[in-house]
Amino acid sequence: GHFVRVGFIVQGLPGEGYHGGALTCWSVVRELIRSGHQVCVISLFDVTEGNPYLKSRDQQEAALRREGAEVVVIDYAMEALTGACSHDPLAKLGRWIRRVWRAPDGLAYLMPWVKLAEDVRRALAGREFDGFLCYHFDALAAVHPLRLTPMLAAVGDLWHLPGYFRWREGPFSVSKYAVRGIKVALESMIAKRAMRTLLASTTSCGAFAGHYAEWLKAHGFPKTLYFRSPVPDAAGPKWDLLRSEARAGRTGGKHRVLVIGDLATTSTSSGLRAVAHAVLPRLVDEFGEDGFDLRLVGGGAPPHDLAPALRKPYVCFAGRVVPADPEFLAADVMIVPTNIPLGIRVRVITAWSFGCPVVAHRANASGIPEMRHGENSLLADTDAQLVDAVLRVLTDHTLRSGLSAGGRGTFERSFSESVAGQQIVKEMERLAGAQATNRS
Numbered sequence: 131g132h133f134v135r136v137g138f139i140v141q142g143l144p145g146e147g148y149h150g151g152a153l154t155c156w157s158v159v160r161e162l163i164r165s166g167h168q169v170c171v172i173s174l175f176d177v178t179e180g181n182p183y184l185k186s187r188d189q190q191e192a193a194l195r196r197e198g199a200e201v202v203v204i205d206y207a208m209e210a211l212t213g214a215c216s217h218d219p220l221a222k223l224g225r226w227i228r229r230v231w232r233a234p235d236g237l238a239y240l241m242p243w244v245k246l247a248e249d250v251r252r253a254l255a256g257r258e259f260d261g262f263l264c265y266h267f268d269a270l271a272a273v274h275p276l277r278l279t280p281m282l283a284a285v286g287d288l289w290h291l292p293g294y295f296r297w298r299e300g301p302f303s304v305s306k307y308a309v310r311g312i313k314v315a316l317e318s319m320i321a322k323r324a325m326r327t328l329l330a331s332t333t334s335c336g337a338f339a340g341h342y343a344e345w346l347k348a349h350g351f352p353k354t355l356y357f358r359s360p361v362p363d364a365a366g367p368k369w370d371l372l373r374s375e376a377r378a379g380r381t382g383g384k385h386r387v388l389v390i391g392d393l394a395t396t397s398t399s400s401g402l403r404a405v406a407h408a409v410l411p412r413l414v415d416e417f418g419e420d421g422f423d424l425r426l427v428g429g430g431a432p433p434h435d436l437a438p439a440l441r442k443p444y445v446c447f448a449g450r451v452v453p454a455d456p457e458f459l460a461a462d463v464m465i466v467p468t469n470i471p472l473g474i475r476v477r478v479i480t481a482w483s484f485g486c487p488v489v490a491h492r493a494n495a496s497g498i499p500e501m502r503h504g505e506n507s508l509l510a511d512t513d514a515q516l517v518d519a520v521l522r523v524l525t526d527h528t529l530r531s532g533l534s535a536g537g538r539g540t541f542e543r544s545f546s547e548s549v550a551g552q553q554i555v556k557e558m559e560r561l562a563g564a565q566a567t568n569r570s
Contacts, residue, residue, distance in 0.1 A: 150476030161551025241271035290321035339497035360550035376459035388461035394430030401467030482537035
């Protein structure tokens with residue numbers, strides 16, 4: 131392919147070890163640069179105090195520049211975009227109805243980043259681009275009024291799903307169904323309209339989850355691509371040796387079980403119940419309180435009602451670990467108990483890259499159709515099956531080795547930067563090439 135100048139628009143900053151989306155973007159940036167292209171990362175950065183990535187901003191920017199990317203950061207405060215809120219329920223309802231009424235396609239209401247368009251226009255001024263790559267709907271909203279072309283959109287979670295799953299997983303109450311149920315249904319309808327509006331103005335689009343690509347194909351975007359999520363190969367060909375060394379270096383010869391991911395997000399917290407109420411009691415029965423360690427790695431705090439079940443001597447709250455390589459290498463098994471088909475678990479692909487055996491709820495195979503029970507993971511339909519699978523991996527050395535090798539093989543064939551990243555690079559080159567041909 132010919133040389134392409136890419137404007138990569140993203141909410142937050144790409145980087146290693148922060149969260150799945152940041153890691154995916156980091157890998158795409160690296161593969162574009164490695165393929166000889168020029169990348170300018172245009173980051174929409176929320177400077178509100180609550181943003182957990184505020185502290186790592188400087189090192190994420192510096193790391194991108196070391197890779198050879200130009201970085202332009204557009205600061206904004208989320209409250210300024212959404213407006214200060216009164217918490218009176220009637221005022222909230224009135225405000226909600228007014229906003230929805232004013233925004234027939236839902237953009238300004240559901241995706242306030244659309245107000246950043248002028249800031250983005252200023253950031254782009256004086257720079258030449260052959261094509262644009264937008265990661266996810268929030269960034270796409272910010273450039274929507276600018277009609278940039280050619281535009282490749284690469285999206286994560288469908289916008290209506292996280293809210294729906296949070297509502298569905300929440301405790302039962304009358305208001306849950308009477309009030310919040312109606313709000314969730316309406317917001318879901320608006321979100322679908324907003325996504326259609328945004329994707330209609332792109333040149334090409336892809337989704338980072340198998341089932342989302344299928345959904346978009348069935349809902350008006352028949353040419354949607356399924357993008358596999360690229361992940362850096364931190365372990366390399368010596369992954370097996372590194373695993374042996376890390377596991378030999380553990381103290382006390384206990385089994386080690388890993389659960390990784392931000393503890394407060396919908397995808398992680400939905401599965402923490404299974405860990406607290408199903409996995410832990412069985413592990414204690416099987417190995418005793420000092421026969422295993424369960425490590426919870428990630429920022430945030432678990433839901434309040436789970437704290438008593440998780441505050442045990444055999445559970446370690448490790449917090450956010452950057453980079454998390456030693457955690458994947460030293461674990462005997464990683465559990466992905468998420469039981470809702472939300473998005474794609476980048477932690478599964480990362481575990482595969484380190485040859486760490488994966489036990490997961492089958493819901494996770496919706497986003498990663500490459501998951502194969504018995505080959506690169508053990509998949510469970512119920513909490514009981516999940517626990518059985520964990521015990522099998524911990525006690526059967528042959529099975530564990532097979533899953534290690536199977537996962538690593540899947541990573542090399544489908545998810546390395548040079549395979550999955552290259553798929554996005556090729557699409558970017560195709561769009562820029564077609565644009566150049568049209569110009570001449």
